[in-house]
Amino acid sequence: MSYPDSPADTADILLVEDNPGDVRLTEEAFREGQIKNTLHVVNDGVDALEFLRQRGEYADAPRPDIVLLDLNLPRKDGDEVLDEIRDDPALEALPVVVLTSSEAQEDIVQSYELKANAFLTKPVDPEEFIEVVRTFQEFWLSVVRLPPEDG
Numbered sequence: 001m002s003y004p005d006s007p008a009d010t011a012d013i014l015l016v017e018d019n020p021g022d023v024r025l026t027e028e029a030f031r032e033g034q035i036k037n038t039l040h041v042v043n044d045g046v047d048a049l050e051f052l053r054q055r056g057e058y059a060d061a062p063r064p065d066i067v068l069l070d071l072n073l074p075r076k077d078g079d080e081v082l083d084e085i086r087d088d089p090a091l092e093a094l095p096v097v098v099l100t101s102s103e104a105q106e107d108i109v110q111s112y113e114l115k116a117n118a119f120l121t122k123p124v125d126p127e128e129f130i131e132v133v134r135t136f137q138e139f140w141l142s143v144v145r146l147p148p149e150d151g
């Protein structure tokens with residue numbers, strides 16, 4: 001898998017989100033964006049790690065270019081997922097952006113201590129939420145140079 005060099009390239013994005021409404025809004029924002037991508041969705045932390053490690057039902061899953069991670073997840077929360085990603089030599093360089101409804105300072109601090117690449121708070125208003133996703137998409141998939149998968 002190659003990482004996107006320009007907006008014309010396709011990015012694989014893993015969205016780890018258990019709220020169906022937020023999944024729909026995220027999908028809508030990506031559909032409306034100018035950047036081609038493939039959005040993969042899992043609903044809890046255990047499935048996120050299985051997807052990233054390409055195990056079980058996710059054995060044929062692509063390695064994502066970036067992860068959008070909610071903190072409040074069933075089975076294994078976002079902090080635990082982020083900690084495991086950073087402790088896994090095969091995943092540690094993978095960009096992870098926390099996208100959560102939490103505005104708590106302790107969540108922000110904890111996410112950065114666990115080496116999140118960014119922390120975004122989901123707005124309550126659907127239009128504002130879509131704009132946050134569009135801004136994420138423009139920055140992370142157009143402006144930022146992502147590391148190659150092999151290093």
